[in-house]
Amino acid sequence: MGKVAKGGVPLYLMRRTRCPLVEALRRYAGKGLVPFHTPGHLQGRAAPPVLRRWWGRAVFTADLTEVPGLDDLHAPSGVIRRAEELAAELAGAAHTFFLVNGSTAGIQAVLLSAAGQGEKVILPRTVHRAVVAALVLGGAEPVFLPVHRLEDFAIPLPSPAAAYRDALVQHREARALFAVYPDYYGIAVDLEAVAAVAHSRNLPLIVDAAHGVLFGRHPGMPPGAVGCGADAAVESVHKRAGALTQAAWLHLQGDRLSPVRVQGALQLLTTSSPSYLLLASLDAARQQLAASGALLCRRMIELAAYARAELARFPEVRLLSVPEGYRLDPTRLVLNFKGVGVSGFAAAKVMRRYGVVAEMADFVNVVLLLHPGHRVRDMKALVRAVGAVLAQHPTSPGERMTPPPFPGAPPRRLSPREAWLAPARSVPLPQAVGCVSAEMVAPAPPGVPVLLPGEEVTGEVVAYLRAVSAAGVSVHGAQDPKLKTLCVVR
Structure with missing residues (x-):
């Protein structure tokens, strides 16, 4: 039996239920010290009155900086390091880095450390725009995998292990494999099989697990990315596990990626004034997952099952199911x-x-995320809202929505970095066909680029972008968000 603390509680369990950074912030805030340092709201005394009345003083007392006793995110040796070690222990990782610039910074840091200028990375075409930014910053060459679709739902499927294996035959010099687990729709590839392909060549598998922080927390959930063999996994803790918006963490294991090099890349990309509110929320979210993650996931799974059963009264509305070889996040509708x-x-x-x-x-789809705070009454509200959609849009016999197909990967003429740095000009969207894009165009959400810097603008892409514009979808990356013009290489 392991060591026990006073009261008979196992030490490992007591350690998991502690919040070293949260506890340090509370102790510091209670000392009554007179601050002559940033931030300028002076622990709430000089905060804007409208916020002080709304938020109270407590949030400002915790919004601190790197003062003695609160450690330093860029060189952690105290409470932040202990909080990161607890997060690594929970995930089964060797190293964990807290992220205050979102999963974006973690994805970019790992890619920068794994592949340099001109070196190849094998990855799905349907990656988040953060990956494209990393390719621009580091100069790595993308090798995109073929796109397969779930036609009725007009959803691109995550690339299976066989696609990575085939790509490695053609690109034996690749330096890393990159996977998304799960995608925005909750579809999860067989990540263990993808990891086996990567490790058969002693290559690191880097995983964008931004939507997978709850995976592995309950038998009804797909396994976690680290448990599947990912060498690096980035999880957006704020998306599903209660941390504040922008808070995420990066897990590393094995020896295929250098923690020192990854930390160096994070220092290049991360603000020099990290928010202690975000850091504390990561510490607290980790403690909640350790103490009651399985229970919270079970409740969400049960609520989702209840909602699915209630929604079955609307046969015109289909709920996503996935083909063999994939799993689905059961807490996402x-x-x-x-x-x-x-x-x-x-x-x-x-x-x-x-x-x-x-x-x-x-x-054609609406995506809804269940969270620990949801209740049965929320599911009933959802069912009523879906019923209202049908009442306002009665279905005519044979009537079906025909969505524009997500375009395949256009021909690549330049690397993303070369195109981003090249002289460019703006042309009307219809006249851009045949030109080389100098910018990224990513409807958001989900933030998957339709067009990358260096890709040739095709008629298929222009048709899709016109449909996106007509639908009023927000677009990231384009200089003209209304998509009347497109920035192309001169």
């Missing part, structure tokens, strides 16, 4: 309105009028 003859955008708009706000919508 993807509602398909193709059979109703209404777009996901229009359905989400009606649902908002009935008090239900979705995570995202696309041309």
